[in-house]
Amino acid sequence: MTKLLDVKNLSVSFGGLKAVNQFEIQIGSQELVGLIGPNGAGKTTVFNLLTGVYTPTEGSILLDGNSLIGKGSNKIVNMGVARTFQNIRLFKNLSVIDNVKIAFQSQMKYSALAAVLRLPSYWKEEKLFEEKALDLLKIFKLENFAYQKACNLPYGEQRKLEIARALATEPKLLLLDEPAAGMNPSETNELMETIRLVKEKFEIAILLIEHDMSLVMGICEKVAVLEYGSIIASGSPEQIQNDPRVIASYLGESD
Ligand SMILES: Nc1ncnc2c1ncn2[C@@H]1O[C@H](COP(=O)(O)OP(=O)(O)OP(=O)(O)O)[C@@H](O)[C@H]1O
Ligand SMILES: [Mg+2]
Numbered sequence: 001m002t003k004l005l006d007v008k009n010l011s012v013s014f015g016g017l018k019a020v021n022q023f024e025i026q027i028g029s030q031e032l033v034g035l036i037g038p039n040g041a042g043k044t045t046v047f048n049l050l051t052g053v054y055t056p057t058e059g060s061i062l063l064d065g066n067s068l069i070g071k072g073s074n075k076i077v078n079m080g081v082a083r084t085f086q087n088i089r090l091f092k093n094l095s096v097i098d099n100v101k102i103a104f105q106s107q108m109k110y111s112a113l114a115a116v117l118r119l120p121s122y123w124k125e126e127k128l129f130e131e132k133a134l135d136l137l138k139i140f141k142l143e144n145f146a147y148q149k150a151c152n153l154p155y156g157e158q159r160k161l162e163i164a165r166a167l168a169t170e171p172k173l174l175l176l177d178e179p180a181a182g183m184n185p186s187e188t189n190e191l192m193e194t195i196r197l198v199k200e201k202f203e204i205a206i207l208l209i210e211h212d213m214s215l216v217m218g219i220c221e222k223v224a225v226l227e228y229g230s231i232i233a234s235g236s237p238e239q240i241q242n243d244p245r246v247i248a249s250y251l252g253e254s255d
Contacts, residue, residue: 002027002065004205005173010049011229012057019045021229023059025175025207027222032199032206034216034237039228043087043209046226047175051083052076063173078106082171084162086178086209092151096161098141099150100133103168113129136164139201140194156183160191169200173205174198180210188212219239 005027012020020042021030027033036042048054050061052073061068068076091099108129114122137143138143140160144155150161159179180188196219199206210216216223217237224234225246233243240246 003027004031004064005050005207006060006062007050008060010046010056010061011055012049012054018229020049020056023226023229023231025224025231026235027205029205030203031222032196032208032220034220034223035207035209035226036211036213036216036223041226042133042228042229043226044177045229047083047177047207047209050076050175051081056214066188069205075170077171080172082166082173083175084159084166084177084179086181088155088158088162088174090150090158090161090165093149095147096150096153097130097133097137097146097232099161100136100165100168101129103165104129104132106169131133133168136167137161139167140164156187156191158182160194161201163198164194167202171204173207174209175209177209178211179208180212180215188215195219 003026005025007023007025010020010023011018023042023046025033025113037043037048045054049056050068052068052071056069063079066079068079068081071079091102108125130197134143134146137146140163142157142161142164145157150158153161158179163176163179180191183191192215195206195208208216208220219238221238222234223237225232225240227249232249233246234242235243
């Protein structure tokens with residue numbers, strides 16, 4: 001069976017540093033996979049390669065059998081890969097709901113003329129996308145903030161808004177870069193539950209970067225461990241927790 005995402009021998013260097021080195025991963029169409037590893041291991045760089053921000057020096061990236069290499073970031077979004085960023089990137093002066101609606105843009109069908117003249121076709125679609133955006137905000141309990149400026153949201157809610165916006169592009173694969181960063185433990189647990197729910201509801205695959213091991217082990221079906229740009233282990237959470245190399249280099253001695 002072909003995997004949704006099939007990455008092989010992926011490498012990129014910055015100056016003399018091999019930030020990602022012979023990286024590989026396979027993700028099934030509705031799998032929730034964790035990507036863990038110490039600071040500077042290359043996790044975010046992997047996302048930047050998958051989304052066309054960087055071009056790899058070697059390797060292949062196949063989504064549903066189609067290569068993503070050399071495709072621009074917008075094209076890759078249209079092909080079904082959406083992401084959030086380690087450092088939140090929202091349109092801070094736009095409303096919360098407009099941040100989501102912007103992501104629907106490629107799906108909007110009315111003509112520019114219809115928009116300028118505010119023709120019925122424009123209003124009909126506007127209403128539809130307003131409702132779709134509200135539905136996404138509800139998943140993250142953000143609907144009451146819908147008409148506030150994004151910059152006025154608390155930090156944790158801004159992170160959720162980024163996920164809602166990513167979902168608006170109707171991805172097959174969602175890449176989340178430390179979505180729980182800056183959240184307290186109860187917010188984090190709630191977010192992880194929501195991420196699991198999102199995966200089921202939208203029937204998508206998710207690749208989740210996270211530092212907190214216990215958290216990743218709790219929700220992911222598969223975990224891949226990155227060190228110095230290379231995968232040193234991958235498997236079920238249980239396999240990872242018992243992998244001698246992972247224990248030695250990442251988990252430390254357990255007592
Ligand atoms: N554009 C760049 N130019 C030069 N070096 C870079 C660039 N992007 C990343 N690096 C380097 O590549 C390595 C991997 O960085 P990356 O941000 O992918 O790590 P990470 O695993 O996401 O770390 P963290 O857990 O801190 O977010 C680091 O040494 C980093 O300094
Ligand atoms: Mg990172």
